[in-house]
Amino acid sequence: MTQSLTIPRPDDWHLHLRDGDMLRAVLPETARDFGRAIVMPNLVPPVLTGADAQAYATRIADALPAGMEFTPLMTLYLTEETDPADVAAAHAAGIVTAAKLYPAGATTNSSSGVRDFTKIYPVLEKMAEIGMPMCVHGEVVDSDIDIFDREAVFIDRVLDPIRKEIPDLKVVMEHITTKNAVDYVKASTRNLGATITTHHLIINRNHILAGGIKPHYYCLPVAKREIHRLALRAAATSGDPRYFLGTDSAPHTDANKLQPCGCAGCFTATNTMPLLAHVFEEEDALDKLAGFASLHGPAYYGLPVNAGEMTLVKHDAAVDFPKAIDTVEGPVTVFDPGYPVHWSVA
Ligand SMILES: NC(=O)N[C@@H](CC(=O)O)C(=O)O
Ligand SMILES: [Zn+2]
Numbered sequence: 001m002t003q004s005l006t007i008p009r010p011d012d013w014h015l016h017l018r019d020g021d022m023l024r025a026v027l028p029e030t031a032r033d034f035g036r037a038i039v040m041p042n043l044v045p046p047v048l049t050g051a052d053a054q055a056y057a058t059r060i061a062d063a064l065p066a067g068m069e070f071t072p073l074m075t076l077y078l079t080e081e082t083d084p085a086d087v088a089a090a091h092a093a094g095i096v097t098a099a100k101l102y103p104a105g106a107t108t109n110s111s112s113g114v115r116d117f118t119k120i121y122p123v124l125e126k127m128a129e130i131g132m133p134m135c136v137h138g139e140v141v142d143s144d145i146d147i148f149d150r151e152a153v154f155i156d157r158v159l160d161p162i163r164k165e166i167p168d169l170k171v172v173m174e175h176i177t178t179k180n181a182v183d184y185v186k187a188s189t190r191n192l193g194a195t196i197t198t199h200h201l202i203i204n205r206n207h208i209l210a211g212g213i214k215p216h217y218y219c220l221p222v223a224k225r226e227i228h229r230l231a232l233r234a235a236a237t238s239g240d241p242r243y244f245l246g247t248d249s250a251p252h253t254d255a256n257k258l259q260p261c262g263c264a265g266c267f268t269a270t271n272t273m274p275l276l277a278h279v280f281e282e283e284d285a286l287d288k289l290a291g292f293a294s295l296h297g298p299a300y301y302g303l304p305v306n307a308g309e310m311t312l313v314k315h316d317a318a319v320d321f322p323k324a325i326d327t328v329e330g331p332v333t334v335f336d337p338g339y340p341v342h343w344s345v346a
């Protein structure tokens with residue numbers, strides 16, 4: 001029996017497109033399925049100013065293959081030196097949609113991020129005033145905090161104080177990985193949403209570590225215990241509009257992943273929508289996929305839903321996805337859920 005599901009064309013509310021040859025290789029993987037994406041600013045050097053964002057948006061447009069339609073929603077990388085006036089001007093000009101807070105040292109290319117969060121209060125106040133969302137990588141970096149606790153501690157020590165100080169600031173907790181984050185979002189009354197990745201709905205920390213180390217499952221924030229994965233699945237499939245898809249698809253070449261000190265990131269742009277159909281079907285929640293992937297994100301960001309549609313089809317036979325995509329720098333392995341998937345995009 002062939003089953004199908006049609007939803008409005010989805011968006012990706014957290015994506016790494018990189019630059020140069022890597023951008024050209026990975027952009028079609030996203031543009032094929034997604035209308036828009038919030039494009040992360042953690043390039044080297046980072047996207048710091050409105051002018052940087054404008055230039056990066058142009059490079060993305062130039063890299064888009066003819067005939068594909070895709071709108072990058074640009075972000076600025078917050079530092080202790082970010083100029084509130086530049087942020088406001090770039091937002092008013094429609095160049096940027098949001099600004100991203102990286103605690104310094106928390107993740108890939110975050111060394112220019114923030115150490116003293118009070119230093120960015122002026123820019124956050126300006127963002128609150130103009131209705132510009134702050135996206136946040138929510139992990140503390142203290143070496144005495146266990147890596148599996150870094151998200152929960154960030155909520156208590158950093159995020160909640162910022163939200164209490166600036167309650168009008170619209171916040172998106174990016175790539176949440178814990179029940180603590182799910183509950184924190186659920187308990188909020190306004191100005192808080194969260195993105196959830198595809199891979200955190202599929203893997204827990206056993207998948208990374210049991211039976212041999214799996215570098216392709218290593219990302220940040222690192223996948224947690226099973227109770228957290230289950231909380232994320234419940235949130236994503238609940239229909240609650242505060243949770244929406246942000247794949248955090250983060251391409252690194254195999255050469256950079258398969259190292260004594262390998263890079264963090266899972267590359268899911270290629271097969272995210274079939275994987276989500278699989279997950280939502282398992283949760284008996286296929287009727288909630290449109291909300292999670294296509295409706296809640298635009299509603300939170302105050303943008304229209306995409307005009308087009310996507311149809312997902314379930315096949316009797318398992319579907320083959322590419323194992324890797326080729327780039328000039330070498331192959332980038334596509335996330336493998338470790339089980340057969342029967343869904344594809346029509
Ligand atoms: N998620 C990751 O593991 N990696 C991301 C950075 C990030 O989103 O934290 C990357 O840029 O590679
Ligand atoms: Zn991150």
Ligand SMILES: [Zn+2]
Nearest residue numbers: 016040248250
């Ligand atoms: Zn990311």
